[in-house]
Every structure is written in structure tokens, then in C-alpha cells.
Amino acid sequence: MDALHSMKNGQQYSVLNFDRATRSTAIDIYDYKTQKKVETLVSASNIPELDYFTDYTFSNDEQKVLLATKEQSIYRRSSLAYYYVYNINTKTINRVFENKIQEPTFSPDGSKIAFAFQNNLYVKDLASSTIKQITFDGEKNKIINGIADWVYEEEFSIVRAFDWNKASNKIAFIRFDETNVPEFSMDIYGKALYQTQQVFKYPKAGENNSEISLHIYDLDTDKIANINVGKTYKDYYIPRIKWTNNANVLSAQYMNRNQNELDLWFINAEDNTSKLVLAEKDKAYIDVTDNLTFLKDNSFIWTSEKDGYNHIYHYSKNGDLKNQVTKGNWEVTNYYGYDDERNTIFYQSTENGSINRDVYSIKINGRNKQRLTATTGTNSAAFSADFSYFINTFSSATTPPKYTLHSTSSGKLITSIKDNDKLAQKLSSFKTSKKEFSTLSVNGNDLNMWMIKPSNFDATKQYPLFMAQYSGPGSQSVANSWHSTNDYWYQMLAQQGYIVVCVDGRGTGFKGAEFKKITQNDLGKYEVEDQIEAAKQLAELPYIDATRIGIWGWSYGGFMSSNTLFKGNDVFKMAIAVAPVTSWRFYDTIYTERYLGTPQNNPSGYDENSPINHVDKLKGDFLLIHGTADDNVHVQNSMRLVEALVQANKQFEWAIYPDKNHSIYGGNTRLHLYKKMTSFINETLGDKIKEPKPEQKVESQLKG
CATH class of the missing domain: 2.140.10.30 (Dipeptidylpeptidase IV, N-terminal domain)
Incomplete structure (x- = not known):
């Protein structure tokens, strides 16, 4: 349901649909209650000036719609595009500006559009078509x-x-x-x-x-x-x-x-x-955050971790605390909005466990809290403009995403909108393994973990262990939601005889501020300790071959996998690091200083846990991968690590992808990358399942 927009009447919504037959896009209007298409508001097939459009934005009165076409990416979130204003009443279309522009935005009364072009701001009056340059x-x-x-x-x-x-x-x-x-x-x-x-x-x-x-x-x-x-x-x-x-x-x-x-x-x-x-x-x-919301009286809603967990607060227009709306040892993970007619706030939280998400309503005075979703997994809501309905997106580790319509007053299911039953049926013909969730007691904390075993798993045999992680501050990799892209790769590795595990260590999110912020001033210390200790504990399982343990990660995860291989050289046999930070001195101010302060004030925090300073400890097999056009984690990180490894006389493998950014994709690039990583795993961890040691086999049989 791409570019979902709830219409002001509260009874209808719009989505962006793509017609494969005509290769054109359209904004279609649907009725919430009947789920029937009411009309096609605008279609590129009927507009000679447009082959297609990729995004749209309504004016506040919904009489005009801004259409984006021929988008050109700049960085992660920014882009340039040609924009057109389509007048719904007159069914006419006009280009906003002759060149590609950034961030065109309707004025609240819909009479003007402000936009940026070549680092300056402009305003266009839509009635006269005059454009005024501001800066x-x-x-x-x-x-x-x-x-x-x-x-x-x-x-x-x-x-x-x-x-x-x-x-x-x-x-x-x-x-x-x-x-x-x-x-x-x-x-x-x-x-x-x-x-x-x-x-x-x-x-x-x-x-x-x-x-x-x-x-x-x-x-x-x-x-x-x-x-x-x-x-x-x-x-x-x-x-x-x-x-x-x-x-x-x-x-x-x-x-x-x-x-x-x-x-x-x-x-x-x-x-x-x-x-x-x-x-x-x-x-x-x-x-x-973007959670600041002003009420009619200019009092405002705010979210904060000040009591140790992320919660919702209501302040007067003068900044006096009126009420802490939500409380408890759980996190508010999304704030959806406020219904001023019913004095009700809608939010998403981890009240049903840190790996799950549910949607709730609560009065602004903190009373009458109600859980609006009933199925355990990951639920997220898109509310109608008048908060009478919400579309729930649900998925879990075993259920593909499905979209359902619910009553906001009770959470009661009204109708199913879309499901992925065909996908579920198709996947049922494959030999996939269940993602098993559990916790692992590591360094005084119960860490969330998932494990994928081979579909023909035999507890009397020994398997190599391959650990996946990201581990960055406030992140979450262990979540009860449908497969990410990498999950299919992990299933393939499991088919080949690996046990794949992911552990969210200290520093990750949604378990309170203390758990998340323990890594302050020491990025890479506690996170690395937890991955190494987790690997040691898993190695004690009778069906894990302790001599064949590997780990991988991308970006922060690559920083982590490098560190764990170097510092945990008696535990890990191999590691893959994709686009890793190798010294925090190379990364940007806002992110790095948020957790480490400046290198001038905290040099040890920067250097003691950076992989570039631990190359002398490398014993296992190491694969380093980077794109040369990475504007985020610069290839400088890998080049400097390569030089440090060479001067330490350490052998390793590496791959450079020309003109590829932090995501390393385009054409056959991803296919090549994952083939390379799979081959490296097979070469270093081996693809043969070992018979366990005799005493382990006997112990397993006694338990079994």
C-alpha cells in the first residue's frame, strides 16, 4: 500500500498504484469500510506531460496534488525531481519549476509552494504562476x-x-x-x-x-x-x-x-x-524525534526517556508538565497522533515484549489504556484522518505482512484488505527452517536471540555456527517480524548445514535507557564482549562445533565483526566486514560525538575499541568489503585497515566495488557480493557436518 494517505473526510484513503500493462502510475481512492475503489483521482496515462510519477502530496484542502517524476537520488534521504501540480477540480497540470528541485511544500492554504533550487529558497504563487526567489x-x-x-x-x-x-x-x-x-x-x-x-x-x-x-x-x-x-x-x-x-x-x-x-x-x-x-x-x-504535537490550546505532546524508558508526556503551552501519559518498564516505539474530540493518544509500544509491537490508545490523562491489536508479532497502524479507523500492518517471523482494517474505538477487525497467502503458499514448498526466539544470559543480562537451524537438524551431530548482528546504539536485529532480505540468505546457509544465530547485546534498543546507553564513551567495548561471550556459550552446546564459529556485519555490524575476530581470536575462526567503520576518528560529528564525545576530549574511547588498532591480534580468516563511492562510511576506513593489516603482516581477503555507495547495489552487484560471502563462509567454516565427540553423543542421547 504505497504512499498511503487518509483523506480529510475520514472515510476514504488514497494509494499509489502501478499498472504493469500501461507502465503508468495512478492515485486511486478507496472506501475504508467497503474496501472498494471509489475512483482514480489522477493517472499518468491520461497526462501527456507525464510518463509516470513516483510520489504525491495533497494540499491541505485536497484540491491540488503535487506529483514527483524522474527522481534523482542525492544522498540517503535527499533527491531532486521534476514536480507538477495537478488541479483536481479543473483537471489541469502545471510544472512547478523548469529544473529539478528539492522539497516542494504546499502552503497550508494551498495557494503557494515553497521549494529549494541550488541551495536557495523560492516561493511560487500558484494562481499567477509567478516565482519569487527568497535567498x-x-x-x-x-x-x-x-x-x-x-x-x-x-x-x-x-x-x-x-x-x-x-x-x-x-x-x-x-x-x-x-x-x-x-x-x-x-x-x-x-x-x-x-x-x-x-x-x-x-x-x-x-x-x-x-x-x-x-x-x-x-x-x-x-x-x-x-x-x-x-x-x-x-x-x-x-x-x-x-x-x-x-x-x-x-x-x-x-x-x-x-x-x-x-x-x-x-x-x-x-x-x-x-x-x-x-x-x-x-x-x-x-x-x-518528530513526536512534538501541538494541541488546539498550544499545549504539546512530547516523548522522553527521562524516567528510564521512552514515554509520552503532556506539557502546557508554558512548558509546565501536566501529565506523564504512559508509564512502565517498556518503550513507546511510535507516536501516531492525538484525537482532540476524544482526548485520546494513539501509540505503538513493546508492552507485549521487546521483540514485539502492538498498537494502543490511551486518554491524555493517562487513563483507559486499550490494546487495539490482538496478534503477537509486529503491528503498526495508519489512522484515518478522523481517527475512526486504522489500517493495521501485521507480520511475524512466521506470517508475511497482511493489511487489515480495524475500528479505532475497539480495535475490532472490520475487514481484510490485503494478505500474502500466495507468498506463504509458495514458501511452503521450500525447505525453510523456523526462526527460534529465546534469550541468552550474557554478562548479567538476558539478551534477545534468534536461531535458525538446518531443516534436517540432527542434535547428535555438530554444525558450524555463523553469527549475524548489527549491534549499533538503539538498534534491534532480533524482532518478531517477517523476513528481511538477509533472512533468505540465512535460510540458504542453514540448508547448506550452518546454524545461524543473531544476538542483540548491550547498547541495542527497546529495553530501557540504561541497557541502551551503557556503551556511552566506549563504543565497541560492551557490544564486543557480549558477542564473544555469547559465542562461547553457544559453543558449549553439543550440536555446535566450537572450532568453526564465524561472524559478519555491515556498517556498524562490520565494525563489530572486525573487532570480535581480532579481540576474540580464540573464539572466532572467521569474520566478514562490509563497509565497516575501522576508526571512529573517520566518522561524522553528530553520530560519533553523540556516543563518544569529541576525540580531543575522549581519545581512549576512540582508539581502544577501533579495529584498526587491534590488527596484530588477527588469527582467523578475514574478508573485508567496501564500495569506493560510500559517502557515509568512507572507503578510507577500509584502506587504512588494509594498510594496518599489511604492516602487521596479516593475511586477509578483500573486495572493492567501484562507484558503489554504502548499500553496495546495482546490476549484478548484490548477487556478486553475496556469492562472494557465501563462498568465503564455505571455504573457512566448511560445509560438512561433523559427528560429535563420543561423550557429547552419549550426553545428547541421555538427554534425548
């Missing part, structure tokens, strides 16, 4: 207006750094001055005689960030005001801006560079005064 100093690798720089996009998960006020007459935006941010360059080899270079600003840990400033453009006066809040910040971030329901009051979140203090400011755009409404502090760090 003029935008320049590549120097000044960006209203669009996030690389590190904000990657680590704060934003691209659009501007926002319309409710009256559609003011635009707040963040200006990024990248002038003093160090540049990083990547060779792009392509197919020409000479390679080219991609040069961009990338602040590595401890280096200069963009100098940021907050501004408000007034459409009525055509003037830009510089905003200064009532506190002097030396080195800071503005990860979020959002207008309140008062058209003259802007909210802005200011965060110190260490990211353990977050201030919420209310700024009056009429007189440029500011008020500090909320100030959060944490001994480790504070996560930035």
Missing part, C-alpha cells in the same frame, strides 16, 4: 538555505529545513554555512578515460560543523528576520523547527554539541522575542 547567497559547498547539510540529513533524518506557518504568510528556515567544514572527495571511476571527483563537506569527529542560523521570511513585507533566542550557544545544533498553532509562534529545538542537553524554544515572530519552554538533560545523550 540569494546559496552556493555549493558553502551556503545552503532551507535544506539540511550532509550530516544533518544522515544523522538527524531531515532534508527539508524550512516550515510554513499556519497563516501561510511566513516561512522559517535554517541556513547552513559550510565554508569552514572540511571537504571529503571520492573518485568516481565511471567509464571515461579519466575519473571524476565528488567533493562534498563532511565534518569528521572533532572537526568544524556548519555554522547554523535561524531565519523567518515574511511574505507580506518581503523581509528576512534573523532569529536569536535568549541564550548564547557556543557550538550547537537546531535539529527541528516547527510552527505552533499560533501563526506567529515558532518552536525550535536547540541542542548542544555533546547532545546531552535539548532546549525547546517558542519564538514570537512579531517582536523576535523567545521563551525557553522545556529543557531536557541526560547523562549520556538525547534522541531527537
